[in-house]
Amino acid sequence: MKKIVPTFILLFTFFLNAQNNNPVFPGWYADPEGIIFNDEYWIFPTYSAPFDDQVFFDAFSSPDLVNWTKHERILDTAEVKWAKRAMWAPSIIEKDGKYFFLFGANDIQSNQEEGGIGVAVSDKPGGPYKDYLGKPLIGKIHNGAQPIDQFIFHDKDGQYYLIYGGWRHCNIAKLKDDFTGFVPFEDGTVFKEITPEGYVEGPFMFIRDGKYYFMWSEGNWTGPNYSVAYAIADSPMGPFKRIDKILQQDPAIATGAGHHSVIKVPNEDAYYMVYHRRPLTEKDGNSRETCIDIMEFDENGHILPVKITNEGVGANPLKK
Template sequence: KNEGVVLDAKSNQIAWANGNLWAPAAIEVKQKDGSYKYFLYYSANPIEKGGKQIGVAVSDSPVGPFLDFGKPIVSKSPVGHGQQIDVDVFIDPVSKKPYLYWGNGYMAGAELEPSMTAIKENTIQVMTPKGGSLKDYAYREAPYVFYRNGLYYFMWSVDDTGAANYHVAYGTSKSPLGPIEVAKDPIVLIQDPQHEIYGTAHNSVIQKPGKDEWYIVYHRINKDYLHNQPGVHREVCIDKMEFNADGTIKRVVPTHNGVAGDK
């Protein structure tokens, strides 16, 4: 079902931005009274000059209406360059603390206040994985975090969003704010030209509730637009993601079929 627009930066819903919402992330949080609130994090261009900044809007429903917090919660780069985009939100199942991750050209992470609408003071960490190349794990953007069996898994995208080589790499940590140890075989998902699959990146991960079954959701370039604005012609895809006995992630085989639903 198409629920329509839930947040519009060109309307009066966001007082500080003038449009161009980018790469949102949402999370459901149970309140003390048993109700739920939904927090939508996003990047947008500020009315005043400057690069993208990260904001948050709140709703009692996953389809809105969302009420923007009124000002950005991340307004500048912690390293002096790059872009404040590709936000990810994560609640640590161990400590129950919420965290925010973001960054193009760098990876940053920080603890959120319990309100979910502000960064906790003095918690921002620059976590950019060091080294690598465009052939393997050189960090570009789109951090994503999940937890499994005592490890925090950090995933990110390599190369340019419009490149056929755009792909997913990963590392692990014992902490939600790093440091990150890049996997010995860091590539999780990459193009398969033989089957006309390209630009497989900017992912998230789904765990089947109560089971050790995992799926990777990502977008890739529509093959018909590989050489014509590939960065804006995308297909949303889902494939199964599996682990080795030592906790490392098996290379995902991208498909044209996706996964079957439960009966």
């Protein structure tokens, strides 16, 4: 005789087994850069707090996207003598066995203030990091772009670019091989503006099927309308024509979903969007948490709208 399990027991078992993996780790963290180093997933976020308290960085590592280890104070203002406050939006890359960690500091509003985009370096992704230059890599405002929200892009020809900018302006520049400065473009300019329609801040770029996907944040970071849009081009220089918004709030889940990065799993057509959002219970602009959800494409290579969830993503251990 077949045993019939009551529906309420099935539902109870489902909810008992259902895992809510968003946020991926506790605490207020924003502007997350996700990346893979040494067969581990890493996230380097902003410690989300009032600017005068936002003076250090933590990092998080995971073997599977579900279980995370915290690496405390990998860099702080005690190490970076010119940085006083508002350290945020890190970007990191490995080159020649060194880990280069770029960050914004001091939230400068004019060329008369000290601050901008700095560089730190370590032998390990989890730090500790040391100030690399003793001064900002970019300490002035070029083409109207506040020197914040830096992203290091490694092109398929080997060239490293810095893409950055706030105040609705985005610049791209060619990094020197040792990351101590910049190489001018053929026309002699150092910073070229590539700002697409709707751009506010938070640039990110990756290559898929030979195309350059450029992504950015729109709206106000303290508001519910914060979101992510994107464009596709044949070159890191663009031109980038806005295609669509692909990450935004869900009033049933969270608000202020934005300032993201993308992790691609090696040897798989699997992409994850790492982003921050604000819980429905929170009104403080700094109450932001880091989350991960799946990012997919249609048959034309366009990015499908990312559904923000409480469940997040399941375990995906990296193959060694």
